[in-house]
Amino acid sequence: MTGWVMLMSDTMGTLYMLAEAQAGYFTAAQAVAAGVSRRALSGRARAGDLDHVRYGLYRLRRFPSHPHEDVVAACLWVGPDCAASHETALVVHGVSDAMPAAIHVTVPRPFRGAQPGVIVHRAPLESADREVRDSVSVTTLARTLVDVATVSDPSLVRQAVAEAIRDGKLARRQVRKLARDEPNLAPILVDALAVEQ
Numbered sequence: 001m002t003g004w005v006m007l008m009s010d011t012m013g014t015l016y017m018l019a020e021a022q023a024g025y026f027t028a029a030q031a032v033a034a035g036v037s038r039r040a041l042s043g044r045a046r047a048g049d050l051d052h053v054r055y056g057l058y059r060l061r062r063f064p065s066h067p068h069e070d071v072v073a074a075c076l077w078v079g080p081d082c083a084a085s086h087e088t089a090l091v092v093h094g095v096s097d098a099m100p101a102a103i104h105v106t107v108p109r110p111f112r113g114a115q116p117g118v119i120v121h122r123a124p125l126e127s128a129d130r131e132v133r134d135s136v137s138v139t140t141l142a143r144t145l146v147d148v149a150t151v152s153d154p155s156l157v158r159q160a161v162a163e164a165i166r167d168g169k170l171a172r173r174q175v176r177k178l179a180r181d182e183p184n185l186a187p188i189l190v191d192a193l194a195v196e197q
Contacts, residue, residue, distance in 0.1 A: 011040050012049060015060065023072040023135045024063030028056045054115075068092055068136050074103045074118045075137050082107045083130040083137045085121060086151060089144040092136050095163040096156070106139060106147070121147075141170055142178050146185060154188045161192035 014034050018026040031041055041058060044050045051059045057077055059069075066072065068084075071092060075082045083089075086104035090096035103118045108125040129143040139147060141164060149157045164170035175193055179186040 011036055011044065015044070015050070015058075019060045019063060021132075021135060022076065023066035023069040024060045025053070025069070025073050025076055026058055027076050028058065031058070066135060068134060071103055071105075071136050074105055074115070077115065077118070078105050078107050078111060078113070078120060081109065081125065083125060083139050085139045085144065086119075086147045087156070089138045089141075090148060090156075090160050092133055092138045093141050093144060093164070093169065094167065095141070095160040095169065123147075142174065145178065145189075146182055149182075149185045149188060154191075157185070157188045158192040158195060161189060162195055165192075 014036050015026060015031060018030050018034055028038060028041060032038065041050065045052045045058065049061055051061050053059050053073060054077065057073060059073075068091075071084045071088055075084055082105050084092055084104065085106035087096065087098075087100040088104040091099050101117075104121060105118065106121040106123050106125055108123065110122060111120050113120070125139070129140055130137060131140055132138070138144075145157055145160060148160065161170065161175060165172060165175065172193060175189050179189040182189075
């Protein structure tokens with residue numbers, strides 16, 4: 001009996017290590033790569049230790065809630081090369097308090113899955129354009145501003161830039177550099193800098 005208890009403790013310890021940095025979530029593929037079988041996952045779900053969120057995605061039942069756990073789950077569902085983006089990324093970065101009606105994520109490859117409430121954008125996504133913020137894989141603030149400017153009202157970008165500068169998340173020189181690098185975004189950024197003076 002001791003061996004069985006130890007096996008379960010090892011399994012849950014492994015799953016906790018996976019889930020800790022991902023708001024309590026992990027994929028079946030991550031668990032298998034860490035040495036936990038799909039059968040063990042099913043057993044832990046039946047025992048009430050895990051919630052089977054959707055195909056291939058699990059959550060530790062007793063893990064504390066996270067303010068962006070739905071965003072983490074969406075990113076894990078799409079895959080490891082995915083990042084929260086657009087208006088969703090503004091919220092994760094803390095420069096907008098209005099969570100969009102749908103979670104926006106970007107992935108650099110074709111993706112055919114569909115999930116209500118998740119919009120998947122396909123675009124190049126270099127490692128320099130993404131980071132992990134508060135357990136969420138997210139586009140950098142500069143990349144986020146570019147993405148938002150292509151699909152949203154310019155006033156949202158101006159507001160986000162003003163908040164980012166005011167909160168010290170973006171320096172004025174970074175905004176000027178972004179305006180030079182992204183000529184289509186320059187008028188909006190210049191307006192935002194003028195407002196923030």
